[in-house]
Amino acid sequence: NAGVTQTPKFRVLKTGQSMTLLCAQDMNHEYMYWYRQDPGMGLRLIHYSVGEGTTAKGEVPDGYNVSRLKKQNFLLGLESAAPSQTSVYFCASSPGHWIAQNYEQYFGPGTRLTVT
Amino acid sequence: QQPVQSPQAVILREGEDAVINCSSSKALYSVHWYRQKHGEAPVFLMILLKGGEQKGHEKISASFNEKKQQSSLYLTASQLSYSGTYFCGTEIAYNTDKLIFGTGTRLQVFP
Numbered sequence: 001n002a003g004v005t006q007t008p009k010f011r012v013l014k015t016g017q018s019m020t021l022l023c024a025q026d027m028n029h030e031y032m033y034w035y036r037q038d039p040g041m042g043l044r045l046i047h048y049s050v051g052e053g054t055t056a057k058g059e060v061p062d063g064y065n066v067s068r069l070k071k072q073n074f075l076l077g078l079e080s081a082a083p084s085q086t087s088v089y090f091c092a093s094s095p096g097h098w099i100a101q102n103y104e105q106y107f108g109p110g111t112r113l114t115v116t
Numbered sequence: 117q118q119p120v121q122s123p124q125a126v127i128l129r130e131g132e133d134a135v136i137n138c139s140s141s142k143a144l145y146s147v148h149w150y151r152q153k154h155g156e157a158p159v160f161l162m163i164l165l166k167g168g169e170q171k172g173h174e175k176i177s178a179s180f181n182e183k184k185q186q187s188s189l190y191l192t193a194s195q196l197s198y199s200g201t202y203f204c205g206t207e208i209a210y211n212t213d214k215l216i217f218g219t220g221t222r223l224q225v226f227p
Contacts, residue, residue, distance in 0.1 A: 042203055042217045042218055044217070050213050059216065090157060090158070
């Protein structure tokens, strides 16, 4: 099992450009999450999904869109990149809600995005 | 809504103990602890549920004080491998599907 993979690992964009980050998991997990991590800010939730075809907003959703057309994939889109979106982006997945079985979140290796 | 972690940074010698606190201004239903080594992804340590018991994982354990809306992570007889940044993730409403993470506590263990 590859676990949670993210594509690409690094990317440099110019202001106004668009891009899509891909997250894939091979563990048949229902829940998937996108976070951004900035120095001194911890992990902040952008969007999440509790199943195929569903998405919901997190703490910092502005400027991002997501889609979960297939259970194993969760895409994060930036329509018009801004320097404030320079960050490290982590995807995570979980079997389900933690109350049921103390489920943990499994994180991908991260994507480092720089917007100039 | 972001929980506050203290201290922000800790420096230890091998074998010393440390306590990391996570406090919330809102009622907590669960607290999750993760560790992230430099340049890597966060890795799960443990979950504490409202009404649940103190958890332990080798020499790392945690408690959850619902009245104080606080959780504490205890690292006993620290090892070099404990170095990293520790994050608490909090659930501030019942049965939500998301966590709000703190800003992290950086722990460095030296020989």
